[in-house]
Amino acid sequence: MKLNSNIPEGPIEQKWSRRKFELKLVNPANKKKFHILVVGTGLAGASAAASLAELGYNVSVFCYQDSPRRAHSIAAQGGINAAKNYQNDGDSVWRLFYDTVKGGDFRAREANVYRLAELSVNIIDQCVAQGVPFARDYGGYLANRSFGGAQVSRTFYARGQTGQQLLLGAYGALNRQIDRGKVRCYPRHEMLDLVVVDGRAKGIVARDLVSGRIRTFAGHAVVLATGGYGNVYYLSTNAMGSNCTAAWRSYKRGACFGNPCFTQIHPTCIPVSGHYQSKLTLMSESLRNDGRVWVPLKKGDTRPPHQIPEEERDYFLERKYPSFGNLVPRDVAARSIKEVCDEGRGVGHTGLAVYLDFAQAIQEQGREAIEQKYGNLFEMYEKITATDPYKEPMQIYPAVHYTMGGLWVDYNLMTTVEGLFALGECNFSDHGANRLGASALMQGLADGYFIIPYTIGGYLAQLGMKPVEENHPAFEDAKKSVEKQLEKLLSIRGEKPVDEIHRQLGKIMWDQVGMARSKEGLEKAIEEIQKLREEFWHNVRLPGQKDQLNLELEKAGRVADFLELGELIAIDALHREESCGGHFRVEHQTEEGEAKRNDEKFAYVAAWEYQGKDKKPKLHKEKLEFEYVELAQRSYK
Numbered sequence: 001m002k003l004n005s006n007i008p009e010g011p012i013e014q015k016w017s018r019r020k021f022e023l024k025l026v027n028p029a030n031k032k033k034f035h036i037l038v039v040g041t042g043l044a045g046a047s048a049a050a051s052l053a054e055l056g057y058n059v060s061v062f063c064y065q066d067s068p069r070r071a072h073s074i075a076a077q078g079g080i081n082a083a084k085n086y087q088n089d090g091d092s093v094w095r096l097f098y099d100t101v102k103g104g105d106f107r108a109r110e111a112n113v114y115r116l117a118e119l120s121v122n123i124i125d126q127c128v129a130q131g132v133p134f135a136r137d138y139g140g141y142l143a144n145r146s147f148g149g150a151q152v153s154r155t156f157y158a159r160g161q162t163g164q165q166l167l168l169g170a171y172g173a174l175n176r177q178i179d180r181g182k183v184r185c186y187p188r189h190e191m192l193d194l195v196v197v198d199g200r201a202k203g204i205v206a207r208d209l210v211s212g213r214i215r216t217f218a219g220h221a222v223v224l225a226t227g228g229y230g231n232v233y234y235l236s237t238n239a240m241g242s243n244c245t246a247a248w249r250s251y252k253r254g255a256c257f258g259n260p261c262f263t264q265i266h267p268t269c270i271p272v273s274g275h276y277q278s279k280l281t282l283m284s285e286s287l288r289n290d291g292r293v294w295v296p297l298k299k300g301d302t303r304p305p306h307q308i309p310e311e312e313r314d315y316f317l318e319r320k321y322p323s324f325g326n327l328v329p330r331d332v333a334a335r336s337i338k339e340v341c342d343e344g345r346g347v348g349h350t351g352l353a354v355y356l357d358f359a360q361a362i363q364e365q366g367r368e369a370i371e372q373k374y375g376n377l378f379e380m381y382e383k384i385t386a387t388d389p390y391k392e393p394m395q396i397y398p399a400v401h402y403t404m405g406g407l408w409v410d411y412n413l414m415t416t417v418e419g420l421f422a423l424g425e426c427n428f429s430d431h432g433a434n435r436l437g438a439s440a441l442m443q444g445l446a447d448g449y450f451i452i453p454y455t456i457g458g459y460l461a462q463l464g465m466k467p468v469e470e471n472h473p474a475f476e477d478a479k480k481s482v483e484k485q486l487e488k489l490l491s492i493r494g495e496k497p498v499d500e501i502h503r504q505l506g507k508i509m510w511d512q513v514g515m516a517r518s519k520e521g522l523e524k525a526i527e528e529i530q531k532l533r534e535e536f537w538h539n540v541r542l543p544g545q546k547d548q549l550n551l552e553l554e555k556a557g558r559v560a561d562f563l564e565l566g567e568l569i570a571i572d573a574l575h576r577e578e579s580c581g582g583h584f585r586v587e588h589q590t591e592e593g594e595a596k597r598n599d600e601k602f603a604y605v606a607a608w609e610y611q612g613k614d615k616k617p618k619l620h621k622e623k624l625e626f627e628y629v630e631l632a633q634r635s636y637k
Contacts, residue, residue: 001256001609003622006410007111012628016115019411023458031056033465036456037204037219039191039246041068043163043441044424045225046170047448053177055453060217061174061183062206064190064241064554069171072227072239073444076163077284077377078147079155080127080441082120087144091152093117100439101629103149103329104404104432105581105597107262109605110628111411112429116439119446124156126449130169133158135373145373147437148285149329149636155438160284160377166441170448189215190554191246193478194222194253194420201420202468205478207486209554212547214483216475218468221419221456224250225448228403228425230263232562232569233514234506236400237269237282243558244565247407247426255415256607256620258408258428260565261573264435264582265515266401267333270384271353278499280399281384283356284377285437288326290361290370291394293317293337295354299344305355305393316340324636331434331582331595332636334398338515339593341397348395355393362390398515402440404431404582405572408607408622412455413447416609419463421456423447428605433581486546489556494539498555501536505529505559505566513570518586522574526567533563568608568617575619578602590633599631 008015008022026034034057038049041063049061065071085091096117101108124142128134134156135143144153158165177183188209195203195216203218229244230236251257268283294315296308316336318325328336337354340346347353362370367390371378378389385395407415407422409429414421424444431439512525536559544550579588579595580602588596605622 001416001620003256003408003416003607003620004410005109005622006412007109008411012111012114015111016118020454023454024461026457026461028056030465032058034058034460035060035219035468036221036223037062037217038223038225039204040071040225040227040426041065041174042071042073042225042227042424043167043170043444044426044448045223046071046167046174047445048223048225048423048452049183050170050173050177051449051453052456053180053182057182059177059183060186060219062186062189062191062204064188064209066187068174068185068187069167071167072242073167073441074164075237075239075282076441077160077282078286079145079157079162079438080123080166080445081147081154081436081438082124082156082442083117083154084121084124086142087153089152091154093121095152096120096154098629099150100430100436101432102634103436104434105595105634106432106599106603106626106629106631107259107580107624108430108432109624110626114628115451116430116443116446119450120442122450123442123445126445127166127169130172132165132169135159145286145289146327148288148327148333149436150327151324155286157286160286160374163441166445170445191226192249192482192557194250194417195474195478196253196417197472197474200418202472203470203475205482207482210549212545212550214479216470216479218470218475220460220463220468221421223421223423223452223456224407224426225423226426228406229562229565230400230403232505232566233400233509234502235272235277235280235510237266237280240279243561245558245561247422248561248565250407250415250417250420252610254417254610255420256408256609257405257568258605258607259405259433259572260569260608261513261576261583262404262428262433262581263400263569264330264402264404265334265398266330267337267398268356268396269399269401270381271348271350271395271397281380282399282401283381283394283396285330287356287374287377287394290365290373291326291356291358292360293326293333293354293356295340295345295347301345305347305357314340314345321636328636329434329436331584334515335584335593337396337398353395353397356396357393358389359393400510402435404428404433404435408605412458413451414455414459419459421452423452433583483546485557486553489540489553489560490542490546492538492540492542494541496535496539497541498552498559501532501540502555502559502562504532505563508532509566509569513566513573516584516586517573519574522570525570526574529563529567529570533567536560536563571617572606572608576602576606595634597633603631
């Protein structure tokens with residue numbers, strides 16, 4: 001296998017325009033002869049399905065939720081970036097491009113990032129036209145706020161529920177196509193395998209989660225928009241159902257997995273309160289616009305926050321990074337929070353928290369102004385913690401949030417399996433080793449509304465219009481493979497519940513492959529994951545049957561995949577002998593404790609190819625070229 005990033009020639013400002021012209025077109029009358037399968041209905045999936053159907057393609061869309069609008073994109077809070085420069089504060093497409101490459105610690109493909117910045121301005125216009133209720137200023141113009149890793153205000157928002165409002169816009173567009181008959185929707189269907197015929201993706205195998213029926217679906221192309229794999233850590237900000245199964249099963253059918261160790265630990269989450277928890281709750285990064293992060297100066301200071309005077313507080317982000325202050329990128333803020341807690345200056349009953357304080361903002365702007373910007377976030381925090389953040393500071397601590405790694409894709413968003421495309425968080429392409437806040441929604445919608453409608457047409461135009469038949473032996477083989485695994489899981493009849501094994505995996509991942517990683521810890525993690533996987537396949541306990549509603553069976557399949565992916569994450573982290581973004585190897589840091597890259601040896605995308613059960617995956621390298629952004633040590637001071 002040879003990786004081909006398929007980047008167009010020419011200046012970076014012209015690459016996307018050039019590619020759109022180079023791509024072959026499908027005659028409008030012929031588009032109705034093609035059938036496309038879209039898996040996932042979040043921002044990337046819903047926007048892609050709606051856009052492709054609007055063009056005339058026939059689309060089938062799948063989600064494991066009971067409705068497409070329950071996709072995890074609704075949980076995004078703070079906003080979506082766009083280089084509109086409405087504030088006239090110096091923003092531009094170039095600055096967004098630069099901030100994103102720098103924020104990702106120079107481990108992203110320049111051409112993809114520039115295209116993302118270029119398309120950002122179109123996304124806002126699209127969403128406004130759909131009726132998304134973005135916040136507006138007194139004059140009626142769209143409002144903006146700042147986010148981590150930027151010194152300009154470019155983040156458009158709808159209070160603290162931006163993801164939900166954007167998804168409602170895409171969901172409305174999708175429903176219009178369902179009503180027209182151009183999209184057929186399959187809720188409560190989970191993709192369990194990819195069907196590959198003669199090296200091309202031609203369909204999927206899915207399980208009806210209500211009846212348990214295993215079905216095959218054929219199409220001329222398959223689009224995966226199934227999100228990230230943060231739940232490999234068990235505790236994360238992701239919805240409990242979020243999983244890696246569609247991407248992982250595609251990996252085992254030939255799609256390379258890119259940079260799996262690049263996972264993001266978000267700094268502003270409600271701290272863990274007990275062993276019983278099954279997920280964590282994010283507090284939007286937008287809160288760091290007005291909230292000040294601090295801890296007591298002295299170790300072991302357990303006084304209530306209002307009893308600690310200003311001179312005995314350490315506003316450590318403002319102290320360490322005066323240019324960016326509380327708005328440093330997520331990886332930088334998360335490591336700084338861990339550092340002060342490790343020193344013994346953390347707060348709360350566990351000592352694993354810091355304060356996010358709004359007292360000064362409320363005093364200067366008034367409570368009403370803060371309510372208008374963050375009201376629903378404050379309500380959420382109070383409901384979960386029984387503490388009023390208007391009266392005393394929030395407590396926050398880092399938690400797993402987003403995964404920058406994912407299926408490797410070329411410039412056209414096609415994986416190493418022809419005809420299989422990956423969009424949004426499911427692919428690796430735009431964020432390097434750390435995602436800037438408010439860029440996930442931007443990427444999902446750029447991929448769905450503005451990129452895949454062009455690039456998938458270029459692929460289909462060279463295919464020919466022969467119908468895809470489900471009677472090919474590959475469909476039956478894939479279906480039997482899925483049924484065999486489900487039967488094997490149900491036959492184990494062990495003692496341990498699925499959740500307990502998942503919790504054990506999460507602890508291994510958090511302890512050894514979390515915010516700080518070491519050679520010794522990663523080797524230990526690989527060994528422990530292998531043992532845990534062995535125990536899973538001999539001792540997991542599953543009630544119920546295959547041909548019925550069976551939530552434990554669903555979870556077991558997902559955890560089986562996490563147990564394999566977790567090992568790959570550790571293998572990737574072990575091989576990358578440098579620190580960059582969210583990947584922090586303790587052996588590779590500056591004297592000041594910052595990430596220390598090794599551009600000479602590791603300025604590449606690590607794309608892993610599946611070699612078979614219990615065999616070490618094969619590493620392929622896509623060299624990263626930096627023509628427009630100078631490689632430099634990141635500094636936010």
